[in-house]
Amino acid sequence: MNTLFLTQILQFKKNIYQKSDANPDSTVWIWSGLTQALKMKDILSLKIKDKSFIFNRLPKGQKVQMNFLGLIAFVWISLSATTISAAAVKLVNTRAEYKANPIGIDVLHPRLSWEATTDARNILQTAYEIKAALSEADLQAGKNLIWTTGKINSGQSNQVKYAGKELASGQRVFWQVRVWSNNDNGSPWSDIAFWEMGLLNASDWKAPWIEPAVNVDTGKSSPSPYLRREFELTKNVKKAQLYITSHGLYECHINGKKTGDQLLTPGWTSYNKRLQYQVYDVTASLKKGKNAIGAVLGDGWYSGYLVWKGNRNAYGKKLGLLAQLTITYDDGTQETVSTDSQWKSTTGPILESDIYNGEIYDARMELKGWDNPGYDEKNWKGVVVLNEDKKNLVASAGPPVKAIQEIKPIKILYTPQGDTVLDMGQNMVGWARIKVTGKAGTKITLRHAEVLDKKGNFYTDNLRLAKQTVQYTLKGIGEEVYEPHFTFQGFRFLAVKNFPGTLKLENITGVVVHSDMPVTGSFECSDPLINQLAHNILWGQKGNFVDVPTDCPQRDERLGWTGDAQVFAPTACYNMDVASFFTKWMRDVEADQFKDGSVPWVIPDVIKQGGATGWADVAVIIPWTIYQFYGDTGILSIQYQSMKAWVDYMQKQTGSSYIWTNGNHFGDWLAFATTNSDYPGATTDKDFIATAYFAYSTSLLHKAAAVLGKKEDAKKYETLYQNIKMAFQKEFVTSNARLSSSTQTAYLLALEFNLLTEAQQQMVAKRLADDVKKFKHLTTGFLGTPLICPVLSKYGYDSLAFMLLKRKEYPSWLYPITRGATTIWERWDGMKPDSSFQDIGMNSFNHYSYGAIGYWLFTRVAGLSLNNDAPGFKKISIHPVVGGDLTSVAAEHKSMYGKIVSGWKVEKNKFTMNVVIPPNTTAEVFIPSGTKENIFENGVAVSSVKLIKFLESKEGGQVYLVGSGSYNFEVRKN
Numbered sequence: 001m002n003t004l005f006l007t008q009i010l011q012f013k014k015n016i017y018q019k020s021d022a023n024p025d026s027t028v029w030i031w032s033g034l035t036q037a038l039k040m041k042d043i044l045s046l047k048i049k050d051k052s053f054i055f056n057r058l059p060k061g062q063k064v065q066m067n068f069l070g071l072i073a074f075v076w077i078s079l080s081a082t083t084i085s086a087a088a089v090k091l092v093n094t095r096a097e098y099k100a101n102p103i104g105i106d107v108l109h110p111r112l113s114w115e116a117t118t119d120a121r122n123i124l125q126t127a128y129e130i131k132a133a134l135s136e137a138d139l140q141a142g143k144n145l146i147w148t149t150g151k152i153n154s155g156q157s158n159q160v161k162y163a164g165k166e167l168a169s170g171q172r173v174f175w176q177v178r179v180w181s182n183n184d185n186g187s188p189w190s191d192i193a194f195w196e197m198g199l200l201n202a203s204d205w206k207a208p209w210i211e212p213a214v215n216v217d218t219g220k221s222s223p224s225p226y227l228r229r230e231f232e233l234t235k236n237v238k239k240a241q242l243y244i245t246s247h248g249l250y251e252c253h254i255n256g257k258k259t260g261d262q263l264l265t266p267g268w269t270s271y272n273k274r275l276q277y278q279v280y281d282v283t284a285s286l287k288k289g290k291n292a293i294g295a296v297l298g299d300g301w302y303s304g305y306l307v308w309k310g311n312r313n314a315y316g317k318k319l320g321l322l323a324q325l326t327i328t329y330d331d332g333t334q335e336t337v338s339t340d341s342q343w344k345s346t347t348g349p350i351l352e353s354d355i356y357n358g359e360i361y362d363a364r365m366e367l368k369g370w371d372n373p374g375y376d377e378k379n380w381k382g383v384v385v386l387n388e389d390k391k392n393l394v395a396s397a398g399p400p401v402k403a404i405q406e407i408k409p410i411k412i413l414y415t416p417q418g419d420t421v422l423d424m425g426q427n428m429v430g431w432a433r434i435k436v437t438g439k440a441g442t443k444i445t446l447r448h449a450e451v452l453d454k455k456g457n458f459y460t461d462n463l464r465l466a467k468q469t470v471q472y473t474l475k476g477i478g479e480e481v482y483e484p485h486f487t488f489q490g491f492r493f494l495a496v497k498n499f500p501g502t503l504k505l506e507n508i509t510g511v512v513v514h515s516d517m518p519v520t521g522s523f524e525c526s527d528p529l530i531n532q533l534a535h536n537i538l539w540g541q542k543g544n545f546v547d548v549p550t551d552c553p554q555r556d557e558r559l560g561w562t563g564d565a566q567v568f569a570p571t572a573c574y575n576m577d578v579a580s581f582f583t584k585w586m587r588d589v590e591a592d593q594f595k596d597g598s599v600p601w602v603i604p605d606v607i608k609q610g611g612a613t614g615w616a617d618v619a620v621i622i623p624w625t626i627y628q629f630y631g632d633t634g635i636l637s638i639q640y641q642s643m644k645a646w647v648d649y650m651q652k653q654t655g656s657s658y659i660w661t662n663g664n665h666f667g668d669w670l671a672f673a674t675t676n677s678d679y680p681g682a683t684t685d686k687d688f689i690a691t692a693y694f695a696y697s698t699s700l701l702h703k704a705a706a707v708l709g710k711k712e713d714a715k716k717y718e719t720l721y722q723n724i725k726m727a728f729q730k731e732f733v734t735s736n737a738r739l740s741s742s743t744q745t746a747y748l749l750a751l752e753f754n755l756l757t758e759a760q761q762q763m764v765a766k767r768l769a770d771d772v773k774k775f776k777h778l779t780t781g782f783l784g785t786p787l788i789c790p791v792l793s794k795y796g797y798d799s800l801a802f803m804l805l806k807r808k809e810y811p812s813w814l815y816p817i818t819r820g821a822t823t824i825w826e827r828w829d830g831m832k833p834d835s836s837f838q839d840i841g842m843n844s845f846n847h848y849s850y851g852a853i854g855y856w857l858f859t860r861v862a863g864l865s866l867n868n869d870a871p872g873f874k875k876i877s878i879h880p881v882v883g884g885d886l887t888s889v890a891a892e893h894k895s896m897y898g899k900i901v902s903g904w905k906v907e908k909n910k911f912t913m914n915v916v917i918p919p920n921t922t923a924e925v926f927i928p929s930g931t932k933e934n935i936f937e938n939g940v941a942v943s944s945v946k947l948i949k950f951l952e953s954k955e956g957g958q959v960y961l962v963g964s965g966s967y968n969f970e971v972r973k974n
């Protein structure tokens, strides 16, 4: 019925055009009437009785243009509005466990989500129906369904748990969903989506581990082993799935081609407890007859250099491979090709490869055809077959690492010291692809650096022991294209040595590598320096979200520092879809958590120390953050024991005093330091910080327990929190609301973690403001910095927050930008005003922690934030603050419900706000500087727009409740 109707409209449009060919003016005229009529359908579909609302929505002047034919069309379409709008809700972005059509998941009841799209306003889902089957044909025919929900009256479109038949290893489930809304008769079914289960039991792994029988000196980097095996398939292949993982990193090849586009597989986890496998659909790579499968292995995080002391072999000394290729023939019979004694091994052109140090590759040693059938492997050695259990194998939960984008160098420089250096124009993480022609044996060396020193020379001292060097020896046959395999570098500058002929920009491409997380946020405003800051924050995230959230991507560290991750997590959630990235990493937090509940400094734990306040709290803070941003209660329940163990650990440390005075802490790491004897630096007492975080994590645990319906725990941790708060006030707060540490960070923690009485709050906020005024800059380190602008804003000091944001001198966010930064620096003065550098022991130019200001840019400057009453942006709060001399701001965030937009613009006689709210959500919109009378929406007085509900007048503006749709608010100045 709907399709028929739409076809009629299309035909109608066509007729109108054809008939009016002779008179172009009438085309516009008639067309305009029809277009208006089409627009009307969504207005009418909202069942609006108020006609003035309808007509006021017409763009000015067009009402009178509607001719007779247009009018008929208008009436015709209007009368059918309900029918059209029923077809207008379309479901998109159907995902399982945050992924589109994932293969190889081991969550037994995957969580499904979908988004509705429609231009109509105020659309809320009222019901949904899901059906699932084991084949597309069955799903379409509605036969043999393994799950059918029937019509469920619910607004839930996210985190809907599969509750059908128990699933077995390797099963692919096809599913569809349709919804009903407050305004239609049901959407069409979504396009068919699927997910596929991985290997759910250790016993599903029939293949044994193998190790190459090549000699290796495990005390240093050795040539990468190559492994191969041929096999014959006797029939046509219907489906082939490869399950594969390794000790070390692997690159798999089938019949001459690399399998898939994932990089640095199997990723980095706490290998001994959790080793990820990947699943590839390799149906198209196989053929009837002879086939070859092979793999190259690299040391990677498993046995390469890791942690800064030149340590190796963190997880084991020998590289190994485990692969199981399950082939289903057209006739339904199955065959498996696995790692076994028939594999052969050797070494080849990769002479050394290491995460920190780079790669040495001699193209003359390439094993031409090694990954194709028919290759002569007579000089290859055998393999050692191991009898190892598979209990630590887990499916890959996070997004895979991939080559996400490419950038071209912007110029070639010749340094005073004689280096030829390419400037990529962007501090990036990944590697350089070289295109070169030259004589066999020519050795090209690429060194990587983030900055040049003040004389313009290539600067690598801050890399510490990481060589970050790639060496390529030409084979001398035609044009050679090379990129490294098992390493990545953090660099903007590339020193190229011994390039044959003249090096040109087109010889090098920067390949940007990170976890494949969709970008979900953008922030732009009228100040180019702040835009560069937003850019730097995003690039800090790209560079440091390479399978685990790392502190830095360049020096001999690159570790999953927990404190850095927790302070940056909310900003990370705005910028990119990090739900599955953190889901995966938090499993390692739990896996590596110490028996007594203490949490390691870094995850995966390769340092074996932990319990630092503000760092270990990651166990509680990130699950809570993911719950808030994605409405994900699953992560709370999965991590609950880990969250609890950390809080219980702290309680044991503090006993009945509730004041935490022992342990090793980093404190407010890298806070402002000075040699000024009058003010020796902004050092916040560690006992103060530790007790504040103890309270904070306890308060979040209390909330998590409440969300999960764990009433007893909720009560227990609420009481504990109150006890800590009381003890905190007694110990650290004077009767006049002075704090024992008079630092910005101390004020911030006390305020943000709600550790003061109401009366004390304003006094402490004023002390904070006074301190900021006194210094005219922030003095905070890793723990205080994320809070400073949000807390100043919360207590009415927006102008001070803007002052901090806009400051260009050290210490500030914009200072590095005045020095040309394209990523966030580890230290406020990584490069000092005189262009000398900070201490080489710790000076990364790509560290995301201070990028946590991104959260305030989104939530306050753009005013796009969560409403804590309904997590996951089911309810949205739009509350921008105009300040900092900005004249416009535009921000977007793609939530689980779709795109949210919040933008504002100050113009001569008006202030405008552009807001987009996705279907199935509602938003409270604060319109600054307006009185009820001078606010208009799409040219209509807001008070007469029925679907915009006035809520309250607040200081400085008005608050409205709106449903989904696009809104153009305007505050007219008298």
Ligand code: BGC
Binding pocket: 551, 552, 557, 561, 562, 563, 564, 666, 669, 842, 847
């Ligand atoms: C890292 C930091 C980390 C810190 C802890 C440093 O080496 O780069 O980001 O949080 O150690 O002290």
